[in-house]
Amino acid sequence: MNKPTLKSIARMADVSVTTVSRALRNMPDIGPETTRRIQELSRRVDYQPNELARSLLCKRTRTIGLLIPENLLAVQERLVAGIETAARERGYALLLAVSPSLEETNENIRMLQGKSVDGLIISGTYRQQHLEALWRMRERKFPFVLYGHHDPVEYDCVHSDMTAGMEAAVEHFCRLGHSRIAYLCFPKHNRQLEPRFRGYERGLLRHGLEVRDDWIAYGLGTLENGRNLMKALWQLKERPTAAVCHNDFVALGALRALHELGARAPADMALIGAANIPEGAYAVPALTTVDQDYQQICAQLMTLLLKRIEAPGRPVEKVILPTSLVVRESCGAPSRADKIKG
Numbered sequence: 034m035n036k037p038t039l040k041s042i043a044r045m046a047d048v049s050v051t052t053v054s055r056a057l058r059n060m061p062d063i064g065p066e067t068t069r070r071i072q073e074l075s076r077r078v079d080y081q082p083n084e085l086a087r088s089l090l091c092k093r094t095r096t097i098g099l100l101i102p103e104n105l106l107a108v109q110e111r112l113v114a115g116i117e118t119a120a121r122e123r124g125y126a127l128l129l130a131v132s133p134s135l136e137e138t139n140e141n142i143r144m145l146q147g148k149s150v151d152g153l154i155i156s157g158t159y160r161q162q163h164l165e166a167l168w169r170m171r172e173r174k175f176p177f178v179l180y181g182h183h184d185p186v187e188y189d190c191v192h193s194d195m196t197a198g199m200e201a202a203v204e205h206f207c208r209l210g211h212s213r214i215a216y217l218c219f220p221k222h223n224r225q226l227e228p229r230f231r232g233y234e235r236g237l238l239r240h241g242l243e244v245r246d247d248w249i250a251y252g253l254g255t256l257e258n259g260r261n262l263m264k265a266l267w268q269l270k271e272r273p274t275a276a277v278c279h280n281d282f283v284a285l286g287a288l289r290a291l292h293e294l295g296a297r298a299p300a301d302m303a304l305i306g307a308a309n310i311p312e313g314a315y316a317v318p319a320l321t322t323v324d325q326d327y328q329q330i331c332a333q334l335m336t337l338l339l340k341r342i343e344a345p346g347r348p349v350e351k352v353i354l355p356t357s358l359v360v361r362e363s364c365g366a367p368s369r370a371d372k373i374k375g
Contacts, residue, residue, distance in 0.1 A: 259286025
């Protein structure tokens with residue numbers, strides 16, 4: 034049997050080759066019924082597109098790169114999975130590069146470009162030398178989009194409104210009667226996570242509460258730091274009664290510390306995390322958390338990147354998505370299925 038081609042599928046479907054090509058790429062100008070019929074037919078005959086020929090013709094590889102710092106990989110598993118799904122739905126393959134340190138960011142950017150990816154999605158935090166690498170890509174009109182908060186924003190960017198999310202967490206604690214609220218862990222000089230701290234600070238000030246330096250614990254957002262910093266807070270003569278944690282790993286580490294200290298959450302220390310990782314729902318007590326809509330995040334990242342690929346000179350676009358508070362047991366309020374918008 035001859036290998037099926039666009040021409041043979043077009044003949045079987047009684048449509049043009051162009052229609053078949055566009056239907057297989059889910060182009061919006063082809064009706065849904067026609068698209069469904071052609072895609073079903075292509076599966077039945079086991080049609081395999083010639084990606085090499087397509088790449089040579091279009092001068093594109095239909096591959097995108099995703100760059101994530103190693104210290105963020107665990108908390109961004111949902112991001113990786115979501116972008117892989119969003120890319121596949123649009124006919125793109127994904128290359129993932131993990132940077133063990135910020136110093137290797139530039140090298141990974143060069144490596145992914147060397148793989149002839151059509152564009153990059155870059156997650157993480159960037160110091161001046163990395164911002165210079167982004168500037169060089171922009172000057173070359175190489176398509177890329179950033180995930181996270183970058184201020185000032187000079188590039189296409191998608192991020193969740195974590196300022197509003199953390200403010201909602203503080204607001205929730207205040208409604209529950211807390212006035213001594215700590216923050217764990219704020220990494221100094223970390224531009225991406227500053228919006229979270231601003232939300233915490235804004236929430237306190239809105240309620241006339243003091244922002245106390247001894248209730249702000251500094252460190253990277255890891256399980257170990259959450260455990261150690263909670264133990265340090267516990268030694269304070271005047272300790273807080275609640276803590277907003279910059280991610281769920283910190284909150285889970287803090288839960289472990291409370292257990293080791295013979296204390297309990299939320300009775301002795303109420304906790305709210307951020308990121309809504311799956312493990313949080315299985316903690317004891319189950320973790321209240323600031324959630325981000327990763328399905329929307331990933332869809333918007335792909336949309337912005339594809340726009341940039343199609344029109345490298347288009348104006349910069351910034352997308353800010355809302356967060357929500359998932360109320361479970363660790364904050365001291367009754368669990369609820371609904372989400373409080375942040």
